[in-house]
Amino acid sequence: MPTDREEHISEKAKEQVEIKPAKLIDISDLHPYNQESLIVSLDHCIKCNTCKYAFGAFTPSCPSGEEFGWEAYWASGRIRLARALLTGKLEWNDEILHPIFACITCGSCQDQCQAVHNDRIVDVIEALRELAVKRLGAPENQKKMEDRVGKDFNPYGDANSTNEELKKKYNLPNNAKVVYFIGCTSNYRQKNLRNATLSVFNKLGIDFTLVDEHCCGSPLIRTGQTDLIPDLMDHNIRVIKEAGAETVVTSCAGCYRTLKKDFTKFGKDLGVRILHTSEFILPRLSVGMLKEMDKKVITYHDPCHLGHHLGFYDIPRQLINFIPNLEFIEMERIREASWCCGAGGGVKIGYPDLAISTAKKRIHEAEETKAEYLVSTCPFCKRNLSDANKKVGNPLKVIDLVEIVDELL
Amino acid sequence: MKLERNSRINQTNKSEIKSKLEEIFGAKNVTDKKHNLLPYSYDATECEPGMPDFICMVENVGQVINVVKYANNKKIPLVPYITGNNIGGLTIPQEGGVVLDFGKKMNQIIHIHESHMYALLEPGVTFGQLYKHLKENYPHLRYCYPFAPPYSGVVGNAILSGMNNLSCIHGSMGDWINGLEVVLYDGSIVRIGSCFMGDKLSVDNWHSRYPMPDLMGLFVNWQGATGIVTKCAVQLWPRKKIERKLLAICKNSAVTAEFIREIGRLEIVDDISAVSVEVAKMALGDPTPVKLDSEPDFPVILPMSAHNEQHYQVKVDLVNQCIKKIEKKYNTTIQCTDFDYFAACIGDDIRVFADLPNVITPLVEYSGLTWVGTYAPPDNLEPLIDETAQVFIKFDIPMFIYMKSMKSSHYAIFRPIIRYKKELEEERMKKATADILEVCLKYGCIPYKTPVWMAKRLQEIIDPNWLKFFKRTKKFMDPNNIFNPGRWGI
Numbered sequence: 001m002p003t004d005r006e007e008h009i010s011e012k013a014k015e016q017v018e019i020k021p022a023k024l025i026d027i028s029d030l031h032p033y034n035q036e037s038l039i040v041s042l043d044h045c046i047k048c049n050t051c052k053y054a055f056g057a058f059t060p061s062c063p064s065g066e067e068f069g070w071e072a073y074w075a076s077g078r079i080r081l082a083r084a085l086l087t088g089k090l091e092w093n094d095e096i097l098h099p100i101f102a103c104i105t106c107g108s109c110q111d112q113c114q115a116v117h118n119d120r121i122v123d124v125i126e127a128l129r130e131l132a133v134k135r136l137g138a139p140e141n142q143k144k145m146e147d148r149v150g151k152d153f154n155p156y157g158d159a160n161s162t163n164e165e166l167k168k169k170y171n172l173p174n175n176a177k178v179v180y181f182i183g184c185t186s187n188y189r190q191k192n193l194r195n196a197t198l199s200v201f202n203k204l205g206i207d208f209t210l211v212d213e214h215c216c217g218s219p220l221i222r223t224g225q226t227d228l229i230p231d232l233m234d235h236n237i238r239v240i241k242e243a244g245a246e247t248v249v250t251s252c253a254g255c256y257r258t259l260k261k262d263f264t265k266f267g268k269d270l271g272v273r274i275l276h277t278s279e280f281i282l283p284r285l286s287v288g289m290l291k292e293m294d295k296k297v298i299t300y301h302d303p304c305h306l307g308h309h310l311g312f313y314d315i316p317r318q319l320i321n322f323i324p325n326l327e328f329i330e331m332e333r334i335r336e337a338s339w340c341c342g343a344g345g346g347v348k349i350g351y352p353d354l355a356i357s358t359a360k361k362r363i364h365e366a367e368e369t370k371a372e373y374l375v376s377t378c379p380f381c382k383r384n385l386s387d388a389n390k391k392v393g394n395p396l397k398v399i400d401l402v403e404i405v406d407e408l409l
Numbered sequence: 410m411k412l413e414r415n416s417r418i419n420q421t422n423k424s425e426i427k428s429k430l431e432e433i434f435g436a437k438n439v440t441d442k443k444h445n446l447l448p449y450s451y452d453a454t455e456c457e458p459g460m461p462d463f464i465c466m467v468e469n470v471g472q473v474i475n476v477v478k479y480a481n482n483k484k485i486p487l488v489p490y491i492t493g494n495n496i497g498g499l500t501i502p503q504e505g506g507v508v509l510d511f512g513k514k515m516n517q518i519i520h521i522h523e524s525h526m527y528a529l530l531e532p533g534v535t536f537g538q539l540y541k542h543l544k545e546n547y548p549h550l551r552y553c554y555p556f557a558p559p560y561s562g563v564v565g566n567a568i569l570s571g572m573n574n575l576s577c578i579h580g581s582m583g584d585w586i587n588g589l590e591v592v593l594y595d596g597s598i599v600r601i602g603s604c605f606m607g608d609k610l611s612v613d614n615w616h617s618r619y620p621m622p623d624l625m626g627l628f629v630n631w632q633g634a635t636g637i638v639t640k641c642a643v644q645l646w647p648r649k650k651i652e653r654k655l656l657a658i659c660k661n662s663a664v665t666a667e668f669i670r671e672i673g674r675l676e677i678v679d680d681i682s683a684v685s686v687e688v689a690k691m692a693l694g695d696p697t698p699v700k701l702d703s704e705p706d707f708p709v710i711l712p713m714s715a716h717n718e719q720h721y722q723v724k725v726d727l728v729n730q731c732i733k734k735i736e737k738k739y740n741t742t743i744q745c746t747d748f749d750y751f752a753a754c755i756g757d758d759i760r761v762f763a764d765l766p767n768v769i770t771p772l773v774e775y776s777g778l779t780w781v782g783t784y785a786p787p788d789n790l791e792p793l794i795d796e797t798a799q800v801f802i803k804f805d806i807p808m809f810i811y812m813k814s815m816k817s818s819h820y821a822i823f824r825p826i827i828r829y830k831k832e833l834e835e836e837r838m839k840k841a842t843a844d845i846l847e848v849c850l851k852y853g854c855i856p857y858k859t860p861v862w863m864a865k866r867l868q869e870i871i872d873p874n875w876l877k878f879f880k881r882t883k884k885f886m887d888p889n890n891i892f893n894p895g896r897w898g899i
C-alpha cells in the first residue's frame with residue numbers, strides 16, 4: 001500500500017503543471033501508523049460503492065450503512081469525512097462523532113473493496129477515531145471503556161483478575177510453553193467459554209498456564225483511544241515472556257486480531273506464535289476422540305476479527321466437519337460475504353440499537369438454515385448474538401465451538 | 410476548495426423547508442447535517458464540488474410527487490441521485506437544494522416479464538442486484554453489464570445512454586428502454602411507451618416504446634433536468650447456451666481501429682472492448698506501466714454468444730477470416746485466442762475485464778478518476794488514438810484508452826481515462842482532460858454524461874439553433890428550473 005504521495009508523479013509531469021498538495025491540518029500528535037492511514041484516505045477511494053455489497057454475492061455488506069443509509073455511514077463516506085477533516089473542508093462538531101463511531105469496524109468493506117487500499121479501510125476509520133478523540137474527546141460511553149481499562153485493566157469495570165485463582169483451581173504451573181490468553185469478555189462475562197477452553201486444554205493434556213493478562217487493547221484501538229495502548233501491550237509482552245511461553249492461544253477473535261496485527265502496528269513484538277483456540281485444538285484431535293452429535297443441525301457465524309480481518313475462514317469449518325454425526329448447514333452470507341454480529345468497534349456500548357439490529361439480521365439468517373445451534377468462535381459474537389436471540393425469542397442455541405468440543409471430548 | 414456555492418435556498422427559510430421535507434419523507438429520511446451532505450458534494454472527477462442543503466432518502470412515488478409540487482412552488486432545486494457513479498459530476502448540486510437519494514430505499518425490481526423480456530425497475534436498482542435476481546430466478550434471460558462497479562444504477566445508466574457488454578449488437582442502453590414513468594414539474598405523472606395504456610399501472614404492458622412519437626427523448630440524456638423517473642422498463646434478452654470470449658491483440662492505432670470497425674460490422678460479437686496494453690498491466694499490479702516497443706498497443710476483448718458449438722465455431726471462423734483480411738491489408742499479425750486460455754496463462758486478475766459485473770481494478774487505483782467519454786465517428790479512431798496518446802505523453806500519464814464498437818459499428822466509443830490522486834494532482838488532470846477534449850471535439854466526438862465544463866465548451870462550437878431549441882425545451886419541461894439546475898451548462 002503506497003503512502004508516498006508523489007511517488008508515481010514523474011519529473012516530466014511536474015514540469016507540465018505545478019503539483020500542489022492540499023494543505024493538511026496538523027496530525028503529528030497521532031500515532032505514526034494512524035497518521036499514515038489518514039494519508040491513505042487522501043489518495044485512495046473513488047467512492048465506487050463496491051463495498052456496499054458482498055463482492056460477487058451482491059448481498060448487503062455494511063451493517064452501519066444499511067442501518068443509517070446516508071453516504072457518510074458507509075466506508076467510502078467515512079474515507080471522505082477523513083479527507084475533508086484533514087484538508088480543513090469540514091469543521092469539527094460533536095455530531096460528526098456519529099458517522100465516525102457508528103461503525104462496527106467489522107472490516108466487511110475491506111473484503112469487498114477491490115482497490116489497493118482495501119486492507120487499510122478499517123485503519124483509516126480507526127485513525128479518524130483517534131483524530132476525533134484527540135480533537136473532541138471520545139464519546140461518553142466509549143470513554144467509559146478507557147476509564148475502566150485504566151483502572152482495572154479490563155473494559156467491564158470488574159476488579160482485575162490476576163488469574164491466580166484459576167491457576168490454583170486448574171493446578172497450572174507458573175511457566176509453560178503455552179499461554180492461554182483468556183481475553184476480558186471470556187474472563188469477565190462469557191465465563192462458560194473460558195471454562196470450556198480450560199477444560200478442553202486439560203482433557204487434551206496440554207502443558208499450559210495463565211498470566212495476569214491486561215486488556216489486549218482491542219476495544220481501545222478500535223475506538224481510537226490509544227493513550228493506554230503502549231502500557232497495555234508492554235505489560236502483556238512482559239507477563240507472557242515471564243511465563244516462558246512460545247505460543248499464545250486465545251479463544252477471543254478480538255484478542256487474536258490484536259495480538260496478531262495491532263502489536264506490530266504499534267511497533268511492539270510479542271515474539272511468540274499466536275493461535276486461535278480452533279487452530280490449536282484441531283491438529284490435536286484424532287478420529288474417535290469426539291462423541292457423536294446425534295444429527296444435530298448447526299450453522300457457523302464467521303467472527304469479523306477472524307474472517308474479514310484475517311481471512312481465517314477454513315479452520316473453524318474444518319473443526320466443525322471433524323465432529324461426527326452432525327449436519328452443518330451454512331447461512332446465505334458466509335466467509336468474505338459474511339454479515340457481522342454487530343458487537344465490535346465500540347458499537348455494543350456506543351450504539352446498542354445498531355448492535356442489536358445487526359445481530360437480529362444474523363439470527364434470522366441462521367433461522368433460515370433450520371439449525372438448532374448457531375456456533376461461533378468469539379465470545380463477543382456469542383454475547384451479542386445471544387442478546388439478539390433473546391429479543392427475537394426463538395429457540396436457536398447460540399454457542400461457541402469450543403463449548404461444543406468440550407461437551408463432546 | 411470552497412464547497413458551498415450560491416444556494417438558491419435562503420438560510421432564513423431553511424427550517425420551514427426542513428419541516429416540509431420531514432412531513433413528506435419522515436424525519437429519519439431527511440438530513441441537513443454538514444457531515445451527511447459532504448459525501449454528496451463531490452465525486453471522483455475534476456468537477457467543481459458543491460454542497461446540497463438537504464438530502465432525502467426517497468421511498469415511493471407519492472413522496473416524489475409531493476416534493477416536486479413543493480419544490481416547484483418554492484423554486485427549490487431537486488437533484489436526483491442513485492449512486493453518484495456517473496463520472497461526470499452529474500449529481501453535484503450546482504445551486505444547492507435537495508438531493509433525492511433513490512439508491513437506498515427505492516430500489517425494487519418490480520417485475521420481470523419473462524415472455525416480453527423486460528425488467529420493470531425502480532430507480533435505485535443496481536447492476537449487481539439485477540444480475541443476482543436474474544441468475545437466481547431467470548437464468549434463461551440476460552441483461553448487460555458495463556465496466557462500472559456492480560453497485561451502479563441500471564436506470565441511471567439507461568437514462569444516460571451508457572454502454573456495456575452487449576453494445577456491439579444492441580447499441581446504447583438508452584435505446585433499450587421500453588418505458589418510463591416520470592414525475593413532471595407540476596407533480597403530474599406521465600408514462601412513456603406502451604405503458605401509457607390505461608391509467609392503472611399494469612406491470613404487463615411495458616413491452617415497447619414505439620410506434621408513438623418517441624417522447625423518451627425528453628428524459629434520456631437530460632441528466633435529470635426534465636423530470637424525475639420513478640419507474641423504468643429495460644429490455645432483457647434470451648441467454649444463449651454458449652457464452653465465451655476471444656481476445657485479440659492488435660498493433661498500432663490503424664490496425665486497432667480497423668479491427669474494431671470491421672469485427673463490429675460482422676454483427677456476430679456481443680461486444681468489442683479495446684483497452685491500451687498499459688491497462689492490462691495495471692490490472693496485473695503495475696500502477697504506472699510503461700509499454701515496451703515490442704509490445705502490441707491494444708488487447709481487444711470480444712464477448713460472444715451462440716446457440717450451440719456449431720454456431721459458435723461459425724462465428725469464430727468468421728472472426729478469423731476478418732482478421733486475415735485486416736492482416737493482409739496492414740501487413741500485420743493479430744493474435745486471436747480464447748480469453749480463458751489467455752487468462753490462465755497471464756493471470757486471473759485480467760478476468761476483471763471479462764467476468765462482468767465486476768470492478769475494473771485499474772479504475773479504482775487512486776482517489777480520483779476522470780475521463781473524456783465520447784460517442785465517436787468510427788472512421789476517426791486512428792487520429793483520435795494517435796493525438797490523444799500525445800497528450801498522455803505530454804503529461805506523462807500512463808496511457809489508458811478504452812474503445813468500443815457500438816451497434817455494428819454505426820458509431821464507436823472513444824474514452825481516454827485518467828486516474829489520479831485527487832488532493833494532489835487535480836490541476837494537472839484538469840489540464841490534461843481539457844487537452845484531450847479538444848482532440849475529441851476536433852474529430853467530431855460528443856462527450857457523454859457530459860460534465861458542466863465540457864458542456865460549456867461544447868456549446869461554443871455546436872449549432873446555435875440546436876442550443877436555442879434545447880433551452881426552450883428545458884424551459885417547457887421545467888419552467889422554474891428546479892430539476893438538477895445548471896446541468897448541460899444552461
Ligand SMILES: Cc1cc2nc3c(=O)[nH]c(=O)nc-3n(C[C@@H](O)C(O)[C@H](O)COP(=O)(O)OP(=O)(O)OC[C@H]3O[C@@H](n4cnc5c(N)ncnc54)[C@H](O)[C@@H]3O)c2cc1C
Nearest residue numbers: 489491492493494495555556557562565571572632633638
Ligand atoms: C469505475 C467506473 C466505471 C464505469 N464504467 C462504465 C462503463 O463502462 N460504461 C458505462 O456506461 N458507464 C460506466 N460507468 C458509469 C456508470 O456506472 C453510470 O453512469 C451509472 O451507472 C449511472 O450512475 P448512477 O446510477 O449512480 O446514477 P447517478 O450518478 O446517481 O445519476 C446519474 C444521472 O441521472 C440523474 N438521475 C438519477 N436518478 C434519476 C431519476 N430518478 N430521474 C431522473 N434523473 C435521475 C442524476 O441526476 C444524474 O444526472 C462507470 C462508473 C465507474 C465509477
Ligand code: SF4
Nearest residue numbers: 045047048049051113
Ligand atoms: S472503499 Fe473501496 S469499494 Fe468502497 S467506495 Fe472506496 S474504492 Fe470503492
Ligand code: SF4
Nearest residue numbers: 062103105106107109
Ligand atoms: S467496517 Fe463494517 S460497519 Fe464499518 S464501514 Fe466497513 S462494513 Fe461498514
